[in-house]
Amino acid sequence: MWKFTLRRILIMIPQLFVLSVLIFLLAKAMPGDALTGAMQANPNVSPQVLAEQREKLGLNDPAWQQYGRWVGNLVQGDLGKSYVHKIGVADLIGSRLANTFYLGVAILVLTYLISIPLGILSGRYQNSLLDKTITGYTYLSFATPLFIFALLILFVFGFQLGWFPTSGSVDVGIDPGSGSYYANKFYHLILPAIAGALVSTTATIQYLRNEVIDTRLKDFVKTARSKGVPESKVYSKHILRNSLLPIAAFLGYDLTGVLAGNLFIESIFGYPGLGQLFLQSITQRDYSVVTILVMLSGLLALIGTLLSDIILSWVDPRIRIG
Amino acid sequence: MGMRAQTFAPEETIQKSPSSWSILGKELIKDKMAMISLVFLALFLIVIYGSIFFIDQEAVTKVDLTSIKAPPSADHWLGTDRAGSDIFGQVMIGARNSITIAFAITIFAAVIGLSIGLIAGFFGGIVDNIIMRFIDFILVLPFLMLVIVFVTIVPKYNIWSFIFIMTAFLWVGKARLIRAKVLAERELDYVQASKTLGTPNWKIIAFGILPNLSSIVIVNMTLNLAGNIGIETGLSFLGFGLPQSTPSLGTIVSNATDPDILQNYWWMWLPASLLILVLILAINFVGQALKRATDARQRLG
């Protein structure tokens, strides 16, 4: 078990290296450098002073040296500085992370709450009216781009009906930490979470439905029936566990994805999370923030695959050996 | 399936062949939604490509301060936007651009993905190992973010840059799918037989394996086309899709980022949104019908 995990982590290292090089190169390709922001703040700085500053900061060093310094700083927790917000990138991200996390968790929980029962029912009662309804829903949600669905839901429930707030993560003027503060935050969360979840359920429902249909026809299910296992137990003990197994493979991704931020949802619902921060930073050319956010997403995805593999090796005895 | 197949094995397998386009066609005709979708798509394509001849982009995007934010009327079927430009004309042009570009991306991604998938799957070994590591890596990259970064930093950004960056990410999914199928296919005896008969590898791949994958490729491309329209319009909506000079359906929808417009001027964003929805839905209906046709288990009774 430990050996397996260790091996998986070792495989991650070269990937992490390539990822960081790629992002470093992208950062270098972005117009302007660390001083551009400073220059915007104070347009009167003479070009000569700037050149000296560049030399001092090592911006004229060979690329690999700069890369080494950059990675060194990252590892030590120095993520650079945002020239728009005038604070450290780490602090900036920290201030948005909680919101993204709440939204991510809400979407994740809702997604699984909806998709697992629907997928199972749909597969179990294949070709029934229920199945056809669920399949119809997945067709629709599969075809609906997230941003359109989010707009529509915001338009109808936010603006037309006025049931939910249309922007932000919390109303201004509520005392942070109080009960009503969290209630209000939750209230702001509902619409974006539903928008995100309803679209992301599709894949899981369809996958699970197919798995259930496949598993139902497996020989071991016939064996279970031949033992006199009641139909409901045949499902709960044999079909479900085996059908849910492949779903576990996505769980790692989903777990780390909670922190990645959602560009569309956050921008449409004006929700101040990492996704919105990314879009703002890129429009405001705040590239130090952009770079770190891309790096963070890549890192999360890498850890996600790692988690998925580990989870899968837990739940599937056939993998445990290897 | 297992039990039934076993019970009437001999002739059953004779009558049911996995072959050919006729099944795909039959399934399409059987599925009413798919048939309606297909007719709709055909008509729609004719209209939007035909509109090249009577909708002038210059005229449509012209700023007309006399009719700003005008609701739908006889002159402007879908009203006008903040600059007084005709929305209907924009939707026609936007739809044409969005579809054309999604098509191009789908084709490019398919050609690259198919070639690489076939090579990796058929030859296996080190080649496959390297390709798969590379693909796995691209798959963990934050796709949307990188496209957005790319769009903002490319100096002379144009349609081709967009197609390039999208293709660079989207071929991997196809390559993975094809590789998995080829891996299964190449173990079948007919491929082994071809090898023992002295058929060169490229011929086995092109004339032996590829035809057996054609239906999967068609299905996958159809579904990808729909997906790509979604991704392109989404990025354009955020302002990081097609360049300014090439309006997209997503650009029109992005009017809705202004809460005032979202709330009070529905014609500036809703028709374009619904059109995207209907387009993707229609393509998906066709794709799902084709998918059922290739998957005997799900075939309609």
Add this chain to the structure above:
Amino acid sequence: MALLELNNLKVHYPIRGGFFQRVVSHVKAVDGLSIQIEAGKTYGLVGESGCGKTTTGRAIIGLNKITEGNVTFEGQDLTKIAHKNQHSLRRDIQMIFQDPYSSLNGRKRVLDIIAEPLRNFENLTKEEERRRVQDLLEKVGLNPEAAFKYPHEFSGGQRQRIGIARALTLNPKLIIADEPVSALDVSVQAQVLNFMKEIQKEFNLTYLFISHDLGIVRHMCDEIGIMYRGRLVEQGNTEDIYENPQHVYTKRLISAIPNIDPGQRQASTQARQHILSSYQQDLNNLLDPEGKPLALKSISSSHQVALP
């Protein structure tokens, strides 16, 4: 001189594992196999699943890489011939596959399937090609019209005959038949087996007949090799093997064949039990430290056994 000679043939597959998929050990599927097949005869290679019989067949025809040893065909060592020239030599060796369904490409007409080797080796006009294919179809007992149909229009037995026609196209000298009938029903099996005997006489073919079914092997083969863990434990003609088996593993295999006479059921069960206990006692003495069978020793001009 034998038509085909395998000399100390070894086929090892690497097992990868540990960090970065290094090769940690090998599966020795075939590990020092030597056999000789005379022209015009049928050599049966028999053993249980995993003994390496299929790997052997595939290695001879080039589908598996040979790790060590020689394959000599008509005096030429196939392992020493440059890759480019192997194809022309291999037209003399053809293969019949086990599964009549997956061995024919469902997207091709029978004409294209049977003509595939012709197109690789001979330059024929469409007309000549069609005539050759239809001749072959008649030889295997199918209607010449079959050329324009697709495989799914035929039954398992017919498909297997199409596979045989394809193998015959280039007039090969040796045919490797890997479990050619095990996917077929009894009555269809008989059809294909009869037919294989027919064409053997007509085309003076040599067969390497790979099978797990001792009944069929007895019916088809002149010489038989019993394989265990990648090597032979016993080799001889049909009479040697069935009437006078020497190795305890061979005895066990033979005793496991169901006795078709229900009257002798008691006796055969007892005999089986008896052999099983001596098998359990003796087998280890008959294996080398690696757990592989010992080298073969001749006990008569036709009969060799892996005994100490």
Add this chain to the structure above:
Amino acid sequence: MNTESVLEIRDLTVAFRIKDEYYPAVDQLNLTINKNEVLAIVGESGCGKSALALSLTRLHDSKNTRIEGELLFKGQDLNTLSPGQMNKIRGSEIGMIFQDPLTALNPLMTIGKQIEENLDYHTSLSRKEKTKRVIELLENVNIVDPKRVYAQYPHELSGGMRQRIMIAIAIACRPSLIIADEPTTALDVTIQSQILDLLKQLQAENDAGIVLITHDLGVVAEMADRVVVMYAGEIVEIADVNELFNNPKHPYTRSLLASMPGANVGQESLHVIEGRVPSLQNIPRGSCRFSERIPWIPQTHHAEHPELNEVAPQHWVRCTCYQNFHFEDEVGDGKEIVLNGIAGTQ
């Protein structure tokens, strides 16, 4: 022999739905299975033997299958039982063994749990007692080191061991009827003989009736007490095993025996049955179903409505065509089979 019956099958028809019509794969079948006997049902694929086996415990997918007739098991008709009542009988009174032991076991459940599951639903044993019983069962099916195997997963076992596990599951509650559907087809010969011996030994210990479904006449000769030969959904011959092998009557039985390499040692060529097993939709119902495979026998030799007739005590044969049957290349009623190779292959 004890002739107390365990299961009486009366007018059983098992029909599968293809498109919107039902086609019987088993047609009005009557059969009695006795206590303490091995009844083999033999035939080629498509003859309906597996459809019959599954219908005995009603394991078919009920949406696409119609089962008619009576299945009298210890006096009650299984075909009229509710699913709940049927579950009480499956696994406790009737045990089943399937063909492929790899796919027939749940890959995610330990061996112990899978055997125990049977006890869960049919006994009131405590957990401890169940574990003890499972270990005992593993010993009964000759598993070495049963305690270790108890905690193992199916993929850790060999094919032969997995089939032993299947047998342990089937006999866990000492059923009075065991249905074994091609139990050795997926196994090597040496393993096959061991599994058959095990089944014989277990039967001698319990009093169960065994229904053995197989395509292999060799297995039949080794195992069966009584043999039922099926063709195209019907029984064509029933006889005691010695009688069947020494004095086969029906043309199909004779043809099958003549096409076996193992039964015809020294023969240059084997007998070939013309044509092919008809598909479910194309079974020639209402006349002798085998007639189209023996076209040289004139129609007048077949009965108009072929019935099973008792031609000798306990030896039943369908139709009348057996009376004057000869192989195509036999002259008249001669016993010598003279086959001329290729003619037989088409």
